[in-house]
Amino acid sequence: MITLYACNFHDAFAHGTVRDIRARWALEEAGLPYETRLVSREGLGSAEYRAIHPFGKIPAIVEEDGLAIFESAAIILHLGERSDVLLPRDRAGKAQATAWICAAATTLEWTVGTLGRIDFFPIDRDADQKIRPMTEKVVQMRLSALNEALEGKDYLVGRFTGADIMMRSVLDMLRHTPLVAEYPVLSAYMARCADRPAFQRAMRDHLAAYPKESI
Ligand SMILES: N[C@@H](CCC(=O)N[C@@H](CS)C(=O)NCC(=O)O)C(=O)O
Structure with missing residues (x-):
């Protein structure tokens, strides 16, 4: 096992x-x-x-x-x-799911994680508060692009894949902020993924x- x-x-x-x-x-x-x-x-x-x-x-x-x-x-x-x-068997589906898994883990998570680090584990409060607005702006840019990519879709690659596990989990790290709720498509996506048994x-x-x- x-x-x-x-x-x-x-x-x-x-x-x-x-x-x-x-x-x-x-x-x-x-x-x-x-x-x-x-x-x-x-x-x-x-x-x-x-x-x-x-x-x-x-x-x-x-x-x-x-x-x-x-x-x-x-x-x-x-x-x-x-x-x-978790991973489609067809060439295009597999490549797209892989790309979204990597995007969630890199393009999204580094900036989402930085915001969480500032909010929950400040190292130098003054310095952290100086970089927070810029960090939040970068997160918003990523969320806006993701919102656009998910427009009209239930999941990242047409049907549910492991990419949605990775993406929803990364977005959930923003739950202490109102950022995801600003995007109705993302909010609906979060709920849809959470509905899965x-x-x-x-x-x-x-x-x-x-x-x-x-x-
Ligand atoms: N990039 C890694 C991050 C792993 C990570 O930072 N895990 C945290 C839990 S969310 C951890 O082990 N924290 C314990 C510690 O650092 O002491 C992954 O996605 O697996």
Whole structure:
């Protein structure tokens, strides 16, 4: 059985967006059985875990034969080889889904993540507040382009794929801001993806991993 490495030590503000949700959702969509191992904060730096994830981050998976894969985008792409729900088999569909997975992980996530870093983990409050408006502007430019790309579509590549797992998860990292709600197409997309039974099972299990009093 596949082993998913997750964690349950983050504060409540992060519950639901900690990146194991991406791997859980992909596994649920693919219908692949898996067991979850929770890694402690200290465990992330252990030699045992660093052999699985060189940067000591969440998520990682280890497959039945011992193959370890880290990075949420890579996990989705890899699981896509085992499930055409995640990755279309036709050349164009596969290429487009791959492009959107990479776009979510790079073009979107670096700027979305910077905003989250400023808001939740300020390093130098004055310096951070100076760069926040520009960071937010870049996020808005990305959201505007994404909104345009999703106009008239239910999902990024015509039908649901792993690209939507990656994109919705990245957009959800903006939930502490009103930014996504400014785009009706994006808001509807978020809700559509969240309606999926696989998402709901993944989120239920993700949240259930946290100690009761902190949910
Ligand atoms: N680019 C990586 C980011 C992984 C990452 O930063 N994971 C966070 C959880 S959301 C983590 O492991 N944080 C624990 C820590 O840094 O101590 C991915 O998408 O998998």
